[in-house]
Amino acid sequence: MSGAxxxxxxxxxxxxxxxxxxxxxxxxNLDLAEDAFQDAxxxxxxxxxxxxxxxxxxxxxxxxxxxxxxxxIRREAARLPKExxxxxxxxxxxxxxxxxxxxxxxxPVPDSPDRPASAPLGDDQLRLLFLCCHPALSEQAQVALxxxxxxxxxxxxxxxxYLVPEPTMAQRLVRAKRKIVLAAIPxxxxxxxxxxxxxxxxxxxxxxxxxxxYAASGTDTVVRPDLCVEAVRLAALLEELLPRDAEVLGLRxxxxxxxxxxxARVDSAGALVPLDEQxxxxxxxxxxxxxxAIVERALSxxxxxPYQLQAAIAALHAQAESSQATDWAQIVALYxxxxxxxxxxxxxxxxxxxxxxxxxPAAGLAVLDALGASGELSGHHRLxxxxxxxxxxxxxxxxxxxxxxxxxxQVDSTRELAYLQARRARVLAVSP
Amino acid sequence: xxxxxxxxxxxxxxxxxxxxxxxxxxxxYGAFTQAIVESGExxxxxxxxxxxxxxxxxxxxxxxxxxxxxxxxxxxxxxxxYVVDCASLDRALExxxxxxxxxxxxxxxxxxxxxxxxx
Numbered sequence: 260m261s262g263a264x265x266x267x268x269x270x271x272x273x274x275x276x277x278x279x280x281x282x283x284x285x286x287x288n289l290d291l292a293e294d295a296f297q298d299a300x301x302x303x304x305x306x307x308x309x310x311x312x313x314x315x316x317x318x319x320x321x322x323x324x325x326x327x328x329x330x331x332i333r334r335e336a337a338r339l340p341k342e343x344x345x346x347x348x349x350x351x352x353x354x355x356x357x358x359x360x361x362x363x364x365x366x367p368v369p370d371s372p373d374r375p376a377s378a379p380l381g382d383d384q385l386r387l388l389f390l391c392c393h394p395a396l397s398e399q400a401q402v403a404l405x406x407x408x409x410x411x412x413x414x415x416x417x418x419x420x421y422l423v424p425e426p427t428m429a430q431r432l433v434r435a436k437r438k439i440v441l442a443a444i445p446x447x448x449x450x451x452x453x454x455x456x457x458x459x460x461x462x463x464x465x466x467x468x469x470x471x472x473y474a475a476s477g478t479d480t481v482v483r484p485d486l487c488v489e490a491v492r493l494a495a496l497l498e499e500l501l502p503r504d505a506e507v508l509g510l511r512x513x514x515x516x517x518x519x520x521x522x523a524r525v526d527s528a529g530a531l532v533p534l535d536e537q538x539x540x541x542x543x544x545x546x547x548x549x550x551x552a553i554v555e556r557a558l559s560x561x562x563x564x565p566y567q568l569q570a571a572i573a574a575l576h577a578q579a580e581s582s583q584a585t586d587w588a589q590i591v592a593l594y595x596x597x598x599x600x601x602x603x604x605x606x607x608x609x610x611x612x613x614x615x616x617x618x619x620p621a622a623g624l625a626v627l628d629a630l631g632a633s634g635e636l637s638g639h640h641r642l643x644x645x646x647x648x649x650x651x652x653x654x655x656x657x658x659x660x661x662x663x664x665x666x667x668x669q670v671d672s673t674r675e676l677a678y679l680q681a682r683r684a685r686v687l688a689v690s691p
Numbered sequence: 692x693x694x695x696x697x698x699x700x701x702x703x704x705x706x707x708x709x710x711x712x713x714x715x716x717x718x719x720y721g722a723f724t725q726a727i728v729e730s731g732e733x734x735x736x737x738x739x740x741x742x743x744x745x746x747x748x749x750x751x752x753x754x755x756x757x758x759x760x761x762x763x764x765x766x767x768x769x770x771x772x773y774v775v776d777c778a779s780l781d782r783a784l785e786x787x788x789x790x791x792x793x794x795x796x797x798x799x800x801x802x803x804x805x806x807x808x809x810x
Contacts (some may be wrong), residue, residue, distance in 0.1 A: 442802045443692040445779035453781075532752055 267307055271300050274317040274495060275411030280383030283390070286328055289408070289436050295328035296320070302327075307502040323503045342629035360372075373674060381500045384409070388497070392461040393444050400435035401464050402471075407432055409496070410489050420486050421471070458501065462510050465493045469514050473521070474672065483527050491518050509567030515550030519543040531678040535582035547577045565601035568593055587617040603640075604635040612645055620652040640669035644679060647658050651686055659686050693776045693783060694783040696790065697799040700770040701740065704795040719791045727775060728787060736773035767796050774803070 275296070277586045282292035284308035299320045311320040391404040406420070418428035438444065449457040472486025494511040501507045511611035525539035526532050551574040557567045572593050594610035607630050613625020627646050636642045647662035670676050708716065727733040745761040761768060770792065777783050778798070787798040 393780075395784070441804075442780045445781050447779070447781070449781070515806075 265302055266312070267300070267457060270312065270316050270413035271320075274320055276384040276387055276409045277317045278320045278324055279384075279408050280387040282324055282328060283387055284383045285448060286332075287326060289390075289439060291328055291331060292324075293408070295324040295331060296400045299324035300328035309561060336448060344420075344652065382448060384446055384496065385500045386387040387463050388500075389449060389457050390439065390444060390446050390465045392457070393439075393473065394457075394460055395442060395444055396438060396466070398464075398557060400431055400438075401460075402467055403428060403431050404435050404466050405493070406489065410493060412489070414580040417522070443447070461497065465490050465497065465514075466566075468493065469517070473517060473524075477573070487514075487518050487521060490514055503560065505562060506555045506566045506627050508553050508560060509564060510571045512553035512557060513566055513570035513573055515546055515553065516570060516577050519546035519550060519577060525674070529674070530681070531674045539581070542577065547574075550574065551578060563600065566596040568600065572597075582616075584615070587613055589619050592634060604630060604633075604639075608636065608645060610639060615652075620649040625651070626650045638669060640666040640671075640675070640679075642667070644675075647682070649684075651682075656686055656689070662676055692777060692783075693803040694774040695801050695803060696736075696775060696778075696783070696787045697769055697801065698771045698773075698790060698792045698796075699767045699799060700792045700796045701767050702770075703766075704792075709736050711734075718792050723789050723791070726789075727773070732775045732777045732786065732803060733780075734774040736771070737773035739769060742768045 271505055278296050278299070279289075279292050282295055286292060286295075302323055303316075303320065307313075347350065388405070388409055391408055392401045402423075403417055406417045407414065407550050412420075412430060414429050415425050418425040421428065421618050423464060448454070468486050469490030472488075472490065474580045480654065491514050494507075494514045495505050498511045520534075520537065522543070523533055523537040525537070532538075550570070554567065554570040554574045558571065572590055575586050575590055575593075591610065591613045594613050600611055608627065611623045611626030611630065614625075624646065627642065627649065630636060631642060631646070643662045643665035647659045647666060650656075650662055652660035660683060663686070666679050667676065667683070670679060704797075705713065705716075706742050724733065724736065742761040745759075747758050747760065747762050749756050773786075773790070775783060775786055777786065782803075783800050787793060787800050792798065
């Protein structure tokens with residue numbers, strides 16, 4: 260039974276975006292869509308073990324959920340006038356609670372429950388993504404909503420992934436959905452220039468989800484559902500929906516390439532292993548080839564953008580036999596291009612590290628020291644950590660230890676803290 | 692769907708403008724208002740006198756007190772507003788972005804709460 264339920268759970272998650280997208284187009288209310296989807300999942304859990312999983316579970320769930328949504332609207336419409344009467348409310352100020360429930364009763368009941376899709380396949384899922392990643396919502400809310408509705412995760416799973424209590428996450432989702440209703444955030448496809456802008460916002464959310472799983476900030480003792488896997492899945496859905504967008508392809512390639520190295524990033528003791536020390540035999544070669552092929556396709560689609568460039572850099576790293584055999588000259592060139600397309604202190608930092616690999620630690624240190632003088636990255640542990648390693652390579656040991664100390668004061672991930680402490684100890688262990 | 696567009700601005704932004712630039716800003720406001728009147732989205736809108744003209748009234752235990760100055764002292768203050776009636780938040784944001792002061796401080800977009808009873 261639990262096996263069947265587990266399987267059903269996978270199906271529900273895989274179909275979440277499709278079902279909720281279709282329900283949103285029909286009813287225009289996310290709360291109603293979610294409740295009706297939940298109803299349909301319950302029916303599925305009861306009937307599928309006996310009847311078997313339908314051939315097209317998405318269509319099945321959409322039909323059942325649509326009928327449940329209609330039931331809910333009718334029930335609500337019948338209940339509300341009585342409630343208003345019972346509460347002794349009179350028309351006028353304060354008589355109308357501005358709640359999503361209220362607007363539910365206002366929804367028109369569609370004439371035909373089986374109205375055919377008027378939009379091209381996938382458009383509703385895209386609309387749902389654009390809705391969840393609307394810039395009027397906070398970044399945290401965008402992430403939570405995307406994981407909940409498009410990813411099909413439960414509120415409890417999202418709460419666990421972000422290390423917050425479940426009621427906090429539930430509250431975050433409720434607030435976001437309330438804002439969608441009250442501010443009338445539309446369920447539409449952005450047009451013209453706005454499409455690229457809004458697509459970038461969706462890509463940013465997916466990347467944020469991936470990085471949260473990849474960097475594993477905060478404490479490591481809590482079991483987290485796999486955000487990396489979820490982000491890779493979202494990127495695949497995006498590629499399916501926007502196959503001609505070069506940046507969508509770029510992000511998909513980037514995530515596949517990073518994810519392919521995931522197993523090698525942490526050793527058996529749970530310690531972080533940097534790229535140059537990773538056991539390349541643990542890398543997923545097939546996935547790297549897939550990622551690299553997508554990156555090539557992205558770059559030939561154009562126009563070039565930050566995700567494609569980062570993906571191209573990741574492909575060079577992932578396809579190199581060793582750190583020494585890496586094409587650092589091309590990586591330096593790609594970082595220079597990235598600094599032009601999407602300038603930022605972290606890009607400059609990575610550029611400096613690549614320069615050090617191509618031209619030696621002194622040249623890299625010059626880039627990092629200029630970055631340090633600009634103050635753009637002050638308070639971020641990665642700058643002193645990178646400086647420390649270059650100083651170490653230059654044999655300037657006391658300066659390296661001082662830079663490690665500075666990095667240790669600023670780092671917040673326990674894994675990175677342990678890694679930096681080990682590096683610092685290694686410098687001290689070398690006899691002068 | 693009705694939204695209030697609250698224009699927050701720092702008076703310093705305007706005092707640094709030359710006479711010609713100030714004239715251009717007024718002309719821009721005129722053209723903007725004209726455009727949303729013509730599109731049928733304009734409901735109402737006015738500039739406000741400066742915060743130095745503001746008075747706050749409070750009633751405590753039935754007694755009224757009056758104090759000079761705005762409700763909150765901040766560098767940026769409410770300088771004017773528009774109420775627009777448009778299809779969705781996306782359109783309201785498009786409109787708000789065309790308000791000249793959006794380039795200096797910011798325009799807050801708030802949906803109006805509907806207080807009418809369902810019939």
